Amino acid sequence: MDDEIVIKIVRPDKNIASQDPRDFILRTDTNMLKILKEDYAESSVVTGNIFTRNIAHGLGYKPMVFGYFEHPENHTWHMTPSIVDIPNTNGYLGSEKAITWGLAGNLIHVDDDNVQMRLYDSIDAMPTSPTVVKNKAYIMADPRSNAWYLPGQDNDAEQVDDRLVLKIARPGVDVRTASPENLILDDEMNIPQNYRIVHDSTKAGPNPIIVPHGLDYPPMFFPYYRGLDDQYWTFGNFGYAFGGTSRIFVDETYVYVLLSYSGTPPNPVKDVSIILMTEPLNE
Amino acid sequence: MSDEIVIKISKPGIDLRLATRKDMAFSIEYDTLKIYQTGEMSIDLPAEILTAEGVIRETTLAHGLSYVPICYPMVGGMAYTGNLQTGGDYNINDLSEIDIPGGPYGPFDGPFEASTFFWDDEVIGLRITRGVLIGSQIYGARNVKLFYTILYNRLDEELNLLN
Numbered sequence: 001m002d003d004e005i006v007i008k009i010v011r012p013d014k015n016i017a018s019q020d021p022r023d024f025i026l027r028t029d030t031n032m033l034k035i036l037k038e039d040y041a042e043s044s045v046v047t048g049n050i051f052t053r054n055i056a057h058g059l060g061y062k063p064m065v066f067g068y069f070e071h072p073e074n075h076t077w078h079m080t081p082s083i084v085d086i087p088n089t090n091g092y093l094g095s096e097k098a099i100t101w102g103l104a105g106n107l108i109h110v111d112d113d114n115v116q117m118r119l120y121d122s123i124d125a126m127p128t129s130p131t132v133v134k135n136k137a138y139i140m141a142d143p144r145s146n147a148w149y150l151p152g153q154d155n156d157a158e159q160v161d162d163r164l165v166l167k168i169a170r171p172g173v174d175v176r177t178a179s180p181e182n183l184i185l186d187d188e189m190n191i192p193q194n195y196r197i198v199h200d201s202t203k204a205g206p207n208p209i210i211v212p213h214g215l216d217y218p219p220m221f222f223p224y225y226r227g228l229d230d231q232y233w234t235f236g237n238f239g240y241a242f243g244g245t246s247r248i249f250v251d252e253t254y255v256y257v258l259l260s261y262s263g264t265p266p267n268p269v270k271d272v273s274i275i276l277m278t279e280p281l282n283e
Numbered sequence: 284m285s286d287e288i289v290i291k292i293s294k295p296g297i298d299l300r301l302a303t304r305k306d307m308a309f310s311i312e313y314d315t316l317k318i319y320q321t322g323e324m325s326i327d328l329p330a331e332i333l334t335a336e337g338v339i340r341e342t343t344l345a346h347g348l349s350y351v352p353i354c355y356p357m358v359g360g361m362a363y364t365g366n367l368q369t370g371g372d373y374n375i376n377d378l379s380e381i382d383i384p385g386g387p388y389g390p391f392d393g394p395f396e397a398s399t400f401f402w403d404d405e406v407i408g409l410r411i412t413r414g415v416l417i418g419s420q421i422y423g424a425r426n427v428k429l430f431y432t433i434l435y436n437r438l439d440e441e442l443n444l445l446n
Contacts, residue, residue, distance in 0.1 A: 142432075196443045234359040234400065273439055
């Protein structure tokens with residue numbers, strides 16, 4: 001007999017007896033992505049030099065990481081790896097959002113305990129050097145490899161955590177000794193929560209999609225598009241497939257999707273979905 | 284007075300009673316990203332010489348969900364920038380670590396080897412494309428691996444929990 005206690009929190013309009021995992025906000029027998037560390041900075045970037053900022057996480061393994069940076073000229077936020085190039089925001093978004101110089105960003109693993117934010121002013125150099133670039137790294141507790149669905153390791157930390165905390169460990173793992181990747185809920189880790197999905201299947205058109213995201217700050221986001229073989233979905237700013245420009249991004253008010261593409265081959269995008277999170281990028 | 288039960292956890296150091304939306308570590312007002320499956324896929328690439336041509340190799344795996352899920356990582360036409368002839372096995376997840384300004388999606392004006400992770404409502408897949416636009420290129424044999432994560436959350440739907 002399975003005597004595991006499972007805590008379930010069901011979505012308001014769903015039944016607790018549901019068998020569909022999507023109906024639950026939280027189930028203690030299902031892993032969720034967890035933010036171990038958020039690291040925001042306003043970095044001084046010098047033209048022609050790759051700016052680097054090291055961020056220690058100390059996990060001892062390579063976690064899932066998500067990086068974002070703001071182009072300071074038009075205050076749009078882009079997910080790494082990304083290049084924000086002039087053709088993107090001149091013309092499509094009008095003079096209000098036009099940029100005159102490019103910016104590239106990447107978030108890399110230095111080793112199993114450190115990541116590094118990298119920023120570079122791309123091909124079209126910044127007119128004022130140095131320029132302050134806002135950027136943020138999210139380091140998840142979750143490994144990028146498939147550790148969760150391998151057998152759980154009990155007693156995987158030497159020290160017992162006896163502080164007064166709220167923690168839920170994955171089934172079969174002692175919560176007092178569980179390491180971060182084996183925790184489902186920990187009051188010291190944020191649970192990234194999606195409040196909205198902007199989905200558009202109107203196919204590629206001559207105008208950008210500009211949708212109010214409903215918050216008063218730039219939210220963490222995940223961009224997706226469907227276009228490969230007219231069938232498949234891919235994670236990313238779909239301009240990458242054509243050589244590297246960010247085409248899905250946010251600012252304090254809107255989500256932008258630049259579907260129009262004047263190059264060759266023509267834009268094959270059929271659908272886009274942007275997952276919007278409650279996490280703020282600008283602090 | 285509302286009789287709804289509300290569960291909220293504020294971020295460390297923030298008074299829950301004063302916390303706004305962005306101060307929350309967890310709130311039942313919003314959805315979470317729930318992991319359905321993690322795993323790895325790989326493709327064995329052969330040694331070969333390509334002359335002004337492209338070759339696509341791919342592998343797919345049924346994910347068992349009957350809808351389009353949210354998946355990670357971001358791998359959409361990501362270029363391998365190691366030595367195409369002598370380079371050995373590699374992990375595609377590491378390609379995002381290649382330096383800027385060249386970047387992981389470097390220009391494809393020369394011989395290339397690029398990876399794409401894709402999916403629909405039935406399968407996930409890994410595609411490796413080798414190509415030469417002009418002239419010839421010797422490619423080495425190697426194994427290319429990708430770690431993936433599939434969520435229970437559906438991707439291709441409109442959702443708004445603000446209201």
